[in-house]
Amino acid sequence: MLGLQDKWVALAYILCIASTLLCVVYGIFAWNKGQTDVSQEDMRWAKEEKKAEKKM
Amino acid sequence: MLAETTINIGTIIAILVYVLLVGYLGWLGFRNTKTATDFLVAGRKTHPFVMALSYGSTFISTSAIVGFGGAAGLFGMSLLWLTMLNIFVGIFIAFVVFGGRTRAMGHHLDAHTFPEFLGRRYQSKFIQVFAGIVIFLFMPLYAAAVLIGGAEFIATQFTISYETALLIFTLITAAYVVTGGLKGVMYTDALQGAIMFIGMTILIVWAYIKVGGILPSHQALTDMAGLVPGKLRDMGHQGWTSMPLFGWGDKKYDLWWTVVTTITMGVGIGVLAQPQLIVRFMTVKSQRELNRAVPIGGVFILMMTGVAFTVGALSNVYFNKYGAPLNGRVSKVIDEQKSFAVLQITKKDDTGNWVDVEGKMAPVRLTGDSVGAIVSAGQTVPVVQGRSISIIYAQGNVSQIIPLYVTSAMPKWFGIIFLLTLLSAAMSTLSSQFHTIGAGIGRDIYEQLQPKHGGTLGITRIGIIIGIIIAVLWSYFWQKSPIIIARATAIFFGLCASAFLPAFIGGLFSKRMTKQAAIWSMIVGFAVTSFWLLFVKAQEAGDIGLVQKITGGKTSILAGYPNWPTVDPLVVALPISILVAIIVCLATKPPSKEHIDKCFRRK
Incomplete structure (x- = not known):
């Protein structure tokens, strides 16, 4: 299949493309899902992270 | 130029x-x-x-x-x-x-x-x-x-x-x-x-x-x-x-x-x-x-x-x-129809005579007529050309x-x-x-x-x-x-998986996962991986050299047991680490509700 000797290698080749398509399709359907507002906790985390970045 | x-x-x-x-x-x-x-x-x-x-x-x-x-x-x-x-x-x-x-x-x-x-x-x-x-x-x-x-x-x-x-x-x-x-x-x-x-x-x-x-x-x-x-x-x-x-x-x-x-x-x-x-x-x-x-x-x-x-x-x-043709004498015919053969690589010496390059063999597809002759085991045999595979051109x-x-x-x-x-x-x-x-x-x-x-x-x-x-x-x-x-990367990725993955997944998805379970799964995952790399996995253990001293020259303590020295530590360490996490988790007191609520609360 696909010029490849072993069906398991052909399957890997196909699944690489299928996994990519899964990612693309998922992204299209979930493009606007999961949005949440930035909370006080998120802001506190981000400010602490900035301090940590400065230490680098 | x-x-x-x-x-x-x-x-x-x-x-x-x-x-x-x-x-x-x-x-x-x-x-x-x-x-x-x-x-x-x-x-x-x-x-x-x-x-x-x-x-x-x-x-x-x-x-x-x-x-x-x-x-x-x-x-x-x-x-x-x-x-x-x-x-x-x-x-x-x-x-x-x-x-x-x-x-x-x-x-x-x-x-x-x-x-x-x-x-x-x-x-x-x-x-x-x-x-x-x-x-x-x-x-x-x-x-x-x-x-x-x-x-x-x-x-x-x-x-x-x-x-x-x-x-x-x-x-x-x-x-x-x-x-x-x-x-x-x-x-x-x-x-x-x-x-x-x-x-x-x-x-x-x-x-x-x-x-x-x-x-x-x-x-x-x-x-x-x-x-x-x-x-x-x-x-x-x-x-x-x-x-x-x-x-x-x-x-x-x-x-x-x-x-x-x-x-x-x-x-x-x-x-x-x-x-x-x-x-x-x-x-x-x-x-x-x-x-x-x-x-x-x-x-x-x-x-x-x-x-x-x-x-x-x-x-x-x-x-x-398209690789550069290699010169050599046919040491073994692999497939006559496809012109596949193993070449003993040869080169011309200072006097212009063809000589064998000691220990250098290459599987090739023969590409044409002979380019010279060489005396091997008392017989004159043709020097031919062939193209090989990537690893030969990369010199191993x-x-x-x-x-x-x-x-x-x-x-x-x-x-x-x-x-x-x-x-x-x-x-x-x-x-x-x-x-x-x-x-x-x-x-x-x-x-x-x-x-x-x-x-x-x-x-x-x-x-x-x-x-x-x-x-x-x-x-x-x-x-x-x-x-x-590939090996160095795999060692680090495998070590992270065995030492951290059960604690990480348990921590993310289970409210029952305990501190002791996480600690022991990490220690055991790390210890088993280290042991395997030091004493069992032949390539790594051989490079480190400790196992040779213990076994008198062998590159793995399981050298006599085929396949074991090639098995990655992950295959052994991760299941053990998961098992330890589950057993210790069941045997220890769950974390406080207050802490779990803090970890898992929704906004």
Whole structure:
């Protein structure tokens, strides 16, 4: 299949493309899902992270 | 000569422009504060392209392109199973299943590093320090794999010694890391991701066109199965488009266990417990940003490892069609119909007579009539020509296969693009590696053990410098070890999986998971992996040398038991670590409801 000797290698080749398509399709359907507002906790985390970045 | 000078000047200009551009973006980032955290502080969303390319460029390094691509040149397209895991596990599962939860829990617990995440989830200073130590000690091994990959290409491209190339490559990347790369400016990462994408796209299109298109090139590779060298065939190599022979209890199954357990599973599963990648999830605004990064990340990874592994394998077809003809006398006919034979390589001596090159054999496709004659075992036999396979042209050095392919098969101008691709791949990964090393020694070890926290900055910097030095020393001394890039990467990924994955997954998804279970699973995962690397896994144990002293010269304590010395530690350590986590979890008191509510609460 696909010029490849072993069906398991052909399957890997196909699944690489299928996994990519899964990612693309998922992204299209979930493009606007999961949005949440930035909370006080998120802001506190981000400010602490900035301090940590400065230490680098 | 003129063309070569032009190329050299062109290369230098391209590198300068690239370094200036990266420096400018870094400076812009520094001035305008454009790290992922800045977006969050400003309450702004990160563009999904920027997020995905930034994550992808951190994930994919010269190790994947040069190291694993070279391994595909040797072992074949069975490595595509790793690409499948890279996309499905490393992108889809990581972003969709782990990303949002990691972000939420990380923010609830105010955790900023992976060890801190685990430490706070389980309310254990020991866990944070232990994870910090493991990262500090072993991350340089992975960094070394990245450095070797880049240095091998520079050495081939500019025909300089590996040592000089390593020095140049280290200086460029260290300058980048020290002057701001550690800040992880997202636009810089994204630019590097974009360069990598362009470079790898050109590489795969050219590779397929050069050897006759997709299906014909696959078929040509399939038809070359007879040219697999005897040593690899004895280990179970059945051709570049076949899986290695599967079974247990005989040396002819060794390759299957190497390809599947070390190369595929070690990295494919270990990605979920990569400290430098996990912290990226915490910097996004919401699950929506993660969702939007999934399609771009999926395509990006396909174009990185998918391309590297395919091109690595197909390089055999290229060299077998267009490689420089090798001279030799036929030592053994493999397939008369296909003109496959094993050549004893010959050369002309000072007097113009053909002589054998001691111990140098090559499987070849014979290409024409004799070019001379040689006296062998009292008989005059013809000296013929033939073209061989990638590993022969790379003189046995797997890390040289991709660099050699690029310099031989691709146009000269592509060498510059590929160099920038590798620089980008290395810089983005190395900066995050050294960031993680610095945070590990500063925040996770020093600050936990030194309650007053004075002097963290100095300790962090010293830690990063030590990390760079260790990585360079490893790159210098271990370069010649077989398939070292893939192995070093797999060791780190496998170690992270065995030591951290049960505690990480348990912490994210189970309210019942206890501190003691996490501690013991980490200790056991780390201990079993270390034991296996020191005493059982023949290649690593052999390199370290301790087992030879104990067993009187053997490279594994299980040397008499076929296949065991090739099994990756992950296969043994991860199940044991999971089992320990479950048993200890059931035997110990659940964490307080108050703490669990804090970890798992919804906004």
